[in-house]
Amino acid sequence: MGMRRPGTPTLEEVAAHAGVGRGTVSRVINNAAGVKDSTRRIVQQSIEALGYVPNLAARSLAARRTDAVTLVLTEPDWRQFAEPFFSEIVRSLGDALADTGMQLMLTLVHSDTERKRFLEYARGGRVDGVLLMSVHAGDRLPDMLAEARLPTVMLGRRSGDEYVSYVDADNVGGARSAVSHLLSRGRRTIATITGPLDLYAAQCRLRGYQDALTSAGLSSVESLVAESDFTEDSGRRAMAELLERHPEIDGVLAASDTTAAGALQALRAAGRRVPEDVSVIGFDDFALAQHTEPRLTTVRQPLEEMGRAMIRLLLEDMEEPSMAYRHVILRTQLVTRDSA
Amino acid sequence: MGMRRPGTPTLEEVAAHAGVGRGTVSRVINNAAGVKDSTRRIVQQSIEALGYVPNLAARSLAARRTDAVTLVLTEPDWRQFAEPFFSEIVRSLGDALADTGMQLMLTLVHSDTERKRFLEYARGGRVDGVLLMSVHAGDRLPDMLAEARLPTVMLGRRSGDEYVSYVDADNVGGARSAVSHLLSRGRRTIATITGPLDLYAAQCRLRGYQDALTSAGLSSVESLVAESDFTEDSGRRAMAELLERHPEIDGVLAASDTTAAGALQALRAAGRRVPEDVSVIGFDDFALAQHTEPRLTTVRQPLEEMGRAMIRLLLEDMEEPSMAYRHVILRTQLVTRDSA
């Protein structure tokens, strides 16, 4: 299993070949200062000649670090995974990490076995830090990681009083401004398609929706709320349901871009004109530019910044471990196509 | 960085606590035979009491293995990532690996920096094996891994004479049978929307399409072929283009399910009725049951089996490293909704 073939050269052999001590070779491969240029060159030649590759297990045993972090996906439904939101975040994490010389990996955790296996893996020191996304309310994984003193940062929080470090968007504010915008454009019967309500972000968006209505002196009607699971299909179903209950709907706040797309299909199928008859605003998961749909306005989440912020928090915690949890909440932005 | 807090107990401390030798503790945590049951119990209590967690760096240095494999995604375009094909394969790999006690990780490689970093990572012995998918024609990564004697298995091949081990579907046969089916149902002007033609799988499907036409005594017309990149959007565009050139089209073979979905949209937008006027068959990336679209027939790829086969090849290579490359090609199946 995975054993390196006998011939694999070690640092010691490189040292011998180059006629220097092990320390020097170590300094060269780690790009450490304090090696004469001529020596460095000689060592590099030996490395080249022998085809030397550092043994990372040995390195991390000695140095007590791995230079790798992992993003954990606990989503039991893999399809989540196929959402643009996800790939955008991953891209931004990768970019943010590129400069640091760290390796980003993904770990997929759905079954309980996998969860346990991952915990052993992480606590066993195979990664220097852990990033988590879309963690559901009751999930204790982040706490277990934090208790193991492993630098841990979540995207989104599990509840209103979260301790483990996280980066989140201002979901309440985003939803509120979207609904206010619809109201200001004369819409009066505004429905919302929420995300899965065991996700705190979905609760926040619903709250923002309600806030805005209340502030405008309107009461929020329960039958104007339908739940989705962020997929296009569930958006379609939710919209159909809402239309059945309230044919007079003239505005919709959708939990995500994908959901909004589904809602649009249902609206059209029902003969509604968008955006003339009904105006739809969704939370923007990727880029407005990608829409071919006639949505003029979306709540833009700063995904790029969120990824960067996650890495920053993680690195801070890795560099000087502290007892503090840190939280960053990024503002969302109401964007219309013209201004994009 | 990532250093374990001073208090972390080691195997030696567990041994002391339990009043046994290190070897015994090692046997216990590895579930090795040859430990008296009573001793085993005592040791387990000490492990529990001290909250011992094995240091995996030390373990893999000593044992020369990591019990982890990684799936590498070289796709420069992250959106690929959001395709159902991808999540299905990942799921099936995860399932197949679950029994083996191995950890599955994903590595994302787009830039050249990342590619180099991954190579160091893999050759440094951080994983026991590597799985690759959607490798493009000119990519040398698989060869470099294989040359480093790392067990390596690809999903799909880069060309007609591939050496590195792979599992593939019978793309030529699948396309051929799909087109034959269309012909047998009386369709006469059959177009195809191919995948990106630098992907061998896409070439094969195109070849199958052409074969079927030729066998039926029809000549394959170049203007009936349009290229897509597997996305819905490109499918839509390709279909629109084809319709412009050949309004008389009455059958379409699409490169993937997603592409087929796009094609359908374009067809409808152009006022065609599906499947009455035009019949569309796509390569099935996930499950027929998921379609809400009126496609009756798809070419089903046995994704589940493909994942399992990949793991089997990988494990075989890990258990008894040999000089042989192994190839498995799985049959596709033409499935219609009724028979599903």
Place this chain on the structure above:
DNA sequence: CTGAAAGCGCTAACAT
């Protein structure tokens, strides 16, 4: 069945 001892290949502190 169990203990002792010899590494695994590297980093980092300490000499020089």
Place this chain on the structure above:
DNA sequence: ATGTTAGCGCTTTCAG
């Protein structure tokens, strides 16, 4: 600037 040395924490013979 460079060589030397002492571990890092575990697996795995080899004795007993």
